Amino acid sequence: MHSDEAYSAVINKILSGGADFAEIFLEERYTGSINMVQGEVEGSVSGKLFGAGLRAFKGTRSIYAYTNELSLDGLTKVAERLRAVISQDRVADSVIDFRNEEFVDVCPVLFSPNNVPKKEKVRVMQLAHEGASTFASTISQVVVNFVEYDQNVWIYNSEGVKAHDRRVRTRLAISAVATKDGQMESGFYGPGAAMGFEFFNMVDPRAAGERAARIADRMVRAEFVPAGRMPVIISNEFGGVIFHEACGHALEATGVAKGASVFAGKLGQKIANECVSAVDDPTIPNAWGSANVDDEGTPTRRNLLIDKGVLKSYMIDRLGGIKMKMKPTGSARRQDYTFAPTSRMSNTFLLPGEYYPEEIIAATDYGLYAKSLGGGSVMPSTGEFNFAVKEGYMIEKGRITRAVRGATLIGKGNEVLTKIDMVGNDLERGQGMCGSISGSIPADVGQPTVRVSELIVGGRN
Template sequence: MLSKTVVQDILNEALSTGGDFAEVFVEDRLTNNLSLQGGLVENSLSGRDFGVGIRVFKGIQSTYTYTTDFAKEGLLKAAKKVAQTVKGDAKLSLTELDYHKAKVLHPIEQMPQSVNKARKVNVMKKVHEASKRYNESISQVRIRLKDEEQNVLIANSEGTFVEDQRVRNILVVQSVASNGSRMEEGYINSGALSGMEHLENLNLDFYGNEASRIAVTNLSADPCPSGNFPVVIDNKFGGVIFHEACGHGLEATSVAKNKSIFSNKVGEKVASDLVTYIDDGTLQNEWGSINIDDEGEPAKRNVLIENGILKGYLVDKLNARIMEQDVTGSSRRESYRFAPTSRMTNTFIAPGEFNPDDIISNTEYGIFAKYMGGGQVNPATGDYNFAAEEAYLIKNGKIDRPVRGATLIGNGADTLKKVDMVGNNLGHGAGMCGASSGLIPVNVGQPTLRVSELTVGGTKGEA
């Protein structure tokens, strides 16, 4: 990392033409990627990325640049480059830098870099064996494992000078089932802001079996009917709908530009009374968790919607100026190549009072989406469509039979208002979220819940 003296010189250079805020982000990232197919190691790649990002504000204008040149001359050249975009009369006095390490909210027991690849491959092989033996129709299994160690230094002209270490790993299992005429895939993952202990504490048979079970289930599934139905969405990754269709609309990145359906609505009712929507980067060792955000602010628990009432937004430093609000510890970026902005961490609907079985039994006819897949959303309107990776018909208050090809179509704001039952089984699912500041790890979560009516795209007529 860089010394305090060098960082001070960079900040002074960045402020030399009249900027009123400057920031330095230093990153050293170590990454390992392993993939296993057919029980054999397919790829084994390791890498290291090192770079520095420099940002300067003048009012609500921001300029950002980055460099991989760690020589002092190169860093000062980059700072001068970003400073030249700012024109001002007075030079800001730099606040004394206060060095500290970020408070560790998420303890790490075994650093991935200290664990040999043979031990990691052994974990993957156990998952592969469980997947293959689940059913004779399983024709292919692919396992991926990624771990990384990201060390950062964040300093700014307000006096921040903090170091942080982020250690993450994720296991991804993909199984393919075939009956000779059709192939179906099952997918499941588990990620954490944690060391090797996360992988070695997993129930590996469950993850292997579950990916294959989804594939085999879909192989025998009937075509999904289309129409407007009540939809029960299972917990954990089911929360991806609300992440995409609602969560992004609560980020200051869109709110400050009045490009969100939630702009200027704090204090208004925007959801069902049963919906409390939270973003919490402090959840211990969760995939989307952080010690500090990428502007050096401590992680926080932010209640965005409470009992249907909009309480606030996720706010970064630049948009805090535009909106005249406080920051919320929500500024994130993929790497030094990106300027940070407001992003989610672990975003979820809080648990309610219903037993999940009671939600099913109170649904006469509808769709049960057990696992959600990918989808698309229009961030300006909140309109979305998402595929269900595994879905079932509900008839007479019971799970009837599996259906394939189910697509849930709706509007985020409208869907929030139609949530009429919320379960007590909150769970979180790991994912990657792409936006203007790059691809970042996030958790999406919810209990099992019911939306009173959604448009379901499938096959015309009843299956």
């Protein structure tokens, strides 16, 4: 690390080309991963990453460059390249008064990843393997992955921002495959948190393995789902991926600022049933997507997106804010220093309603119960989506009956919001990795149990 005066000089070098704004993002990261197949460790990788990303704005134009040469000379050379792109000479030799961002750490860490012996991590993985492999005779393969990182970032910019944040993440991911009568089905569970190894004081690895195996075992025994339009009850926790993908991305300034979102220009308008409220909240203590400041040094905050069906806010980064003439919401994120930041979700979920899950099921004469959702695709500009149901059951006469497989949910995100007619009181969140133009980042999804009055269910007739 260099002095504040040194970073001020680098920023002034960028500004001297006529830039309106300049920023330095510095990163130091330890990463580690262990892969276990059928109870045997097959690979273990760890390493460190160092680098810096420099950015300049001229109006709504953004120029970004990065380097792993962190000497003052290396940073200055990159700054000169940005200056050359801007290429409008002006005097910029003022001293920037950097102000430390002060905050209460929402993600304290007890046991840093690289201070925990590898054998303890392997023991956690073995417990997960045992839970999955012994769950049922149908389980034919179990793969367990242990992933961790310890990231420190420093942000300086021409507006005087000086911020530092440490982000520690730990995740255990279990994939189980079940085989029966020549058919194969898979199950997955991947809990994670912004914590160190103390995470496993909260999560039972054996139970996590059993959960992945249960999905695979039930689905390999299931019949194929009938296709058609029907009510769909989507379970809590990772069921929230449907809101994340089909609606959440369309609320990011990345698309809204360009008008490439179905929700562009709709602030203050009703976009959902009044039983629907949603937030993006990176301030939840130790949550998978939480941070103290975003990747532009803006303090994070709870962002109410939808309130009783009315669109209240977007997720906005600095550049998006300039384009939209709105203030940033602490939503700028990036995978690492090789990516320029943009508006992204953190912990995004529907708020709980008034119904018990059992009431929602009992009120549904016929439909599909989507217990767990898998991968899918979405077009943010139109909201069109399709999602695979990894674990599903039929609802008949107000009761969950037979397990079904092969279901796909098809629809439009903006239409689904208006068709949610019952919201449960059982909010839970699940963990995943979210990909977009600024790379792959940890993100929580979540919701209580909800009922969509009608969705197209792809299956077999």
